Amino acid sequence: MKILVPVKRVVDPFAKVRPTPDGFGIDTTGQKFEINPFDEIAIEEAVRMRERDPAVDVTVVSIGGPECEEQLRKALAIGADRALLIETDRTYDPPSVAAELAALAADLKPDLILMGKQATDDDCNQVGQMLAAKLDWPQATFASKIERAEGSLTVTRETDTGEETLELPLPCVVTADLRLNEPRYIALPGIIKARSKPLERRPPAAQPKPRTRLIKAEAPPPRSAGRKLASVDELFAALKGKGVI
């Protein structure tokens, strides 16, 4: 079984970010970058499948500049077999990422595309769904459990009303939620082994055609100091006074 795991390089999700002075983006100078945490969960899941079945082959792919190699090497250290960098300096919106990944899937013919449900930088939560639509493959989003059967997967997904269990034929797209697994510590021997694993670079299949444009990035207004209230009645009166209720 061939698994393709898309990996996005994001600013450290625990870091404080600031808009650039011109307000057209996020200031990334001096920031640390990580694998998008949901993607790391997807990589972990794929690597566990490979550990259970040596016939599984895991390819990770990133779309972006040469700096993304850092995250791809990390994915290889976790245990992916090979990495692919689709090298570009252009900006991609979710439909463009989905289009590029769909082109790649047509070439690599994976049985499963396992990916994060969303990225922590823009929180779009769109690529998995768009990709499944473009490929016309079945999809299961927000997976909290994945089980393999012959030619299919059983996926438990978390919904607002409870857990839902789906059966999907391969090939399919599955997006990972937080509770799917807890990623491992990256063992030092794995990091050393990753040095000799293949990392291929290729140009994008097509130029991105973003349909949206960022026109402004603003830091949230600083929180003003709160006030301690003695009783529920006081709270009620205060909310009423402000016209909130």
Place this chain on the structure above:
Amino acid sequence: MASVDTAPMGCSFLTTTPASTFAPEDFSADEQLMVATAEQFSRKEVLPIAERLEKQEEGLMPALVRKAGALGFCGPDAPEAYGGLGLSRALAARLLEYLSLNPSLSVTIGVTSGIGQVGLTLFGSEEQKRQYLPRLTSGEWIGAYALSEPNSGSDALSASAKAERRGDRWVLNGTKMWISNAKWADLFLVMAKTGGGGLSGFLVERGYPGVSVSREEYKLGLKGSSTARLVLDDAEVPLENLLYEEGLGHQVAFNALNLGRFKLSAMCQGPAREAMGLAAAYSLDRKQFGQPVASFGLIRKKFAQMAFLFYGAESMMYRTGGLIDSAFRREAGCGIDGNKRAAEEFSVEASACKVFASEVQAFIVDEALQCYGGYGYTEEFPIARLYRDARISRIYEGTNEISRVFMSSRWARRTREGRAELRTAGDSFLSELLGKAVAQPFDDQIRAGAISDLMMLGFVEQSSRLRAARCGGLQPALYSALLNWVNVRAAEAYQVVTGQAVSLPAPAPFDWDQIALAVLERKGPAV
């Protein structure tokens, strides 16, 4: 064969200014990934159970060692042929620094991956290495180093444990005191005297007849680590477990310590790093007079001072790591003799690292505790533990007094042997002072100790200067602050040697707040 490499020699920092030196900035991306694993391991597996470790809950620490072993932390710089990872010693020290956020864990891992293992790596026979190293590097076995005795500490050569050859085995008698890891160690490197009167090293398995371990010492700190006596009562050791040659055990013991002191400085930096971070977070949170205590000038001054001292220690110790690595590269393939030369080459630098880093650690945990006020004095907050745990660093692996005796006397000895020169480069105010100071006799301990201080301060100053010039950012500011501090200390030491006062150069300008704010923002060292 020794190569004709132009790599630096021990003590050459005193007489030359190198073009560049190794610094933490030189770790590659995948090396940094390894360091990140060490930090995650500390934060997720160790710090949350610090209190249980303090109580020495049965089996807890050995289980952590095995987990650490599976990740590669029990033999990162051991040769790959014996289960190690073959990484650089500088990187192994960086890993240990991040495993030291809890000092009880780091002394346990530091001993089994360091002085409890390196004697075997450097001096072991092929058979011995094949038999024991893979078990130690994997974390399956835990190692210990047994040199000290109740009546033989700093004067290690006066050990009274004895080994006698009886038929097909060695029989050992004596008591080894203060043995780290004794409770859970599977293999002890034991130093004992043989017929000729010299020390010899023995690889002693815990299970050998006549080997036992006494109750735990009741310590001031490092309560999660094991320290106990190893009792050898007609202990039977196979003949082939003599390590290296009979009567040459002191070479094994002291060369293990030469490298051990370098690693120990990393074990001082880790807790200092953690103490700074905790104090920064606390000071931002704690409000008095309507504002966070972190906003007060005298609290900020503490953070700035912690930061530039930490920077000085860090610059010197990773430079030393790079130097030790260069010595081992140069001696690769030269067998045990090459290993000996490599381990000894930078012994002065390693001692300087141990002394400086342990004293910086003491300063940092003390001032960090001060930031907590009365809360720091209780066991409710982790800073009290870091304070207690720090005290040992100035005592073990050669007290700071012994190390101060060692530095200047080894410089003089290397000069007599033609491996150094008793003069200085004159590339700084301090270097000029030291040049004048060594022109006078320093045969009493007080003067010799002050010369050692000047050597150490000079090494800190030069290492930080070269690193700051190359790396930029906040580093030149840290260097300026450090330089002013170093010069004052140097003038003091000079006065001890010569009885004369010196006027200091004009202080380099820097901004206390700029450095302090970096510590507060990063919740840790300024860079």
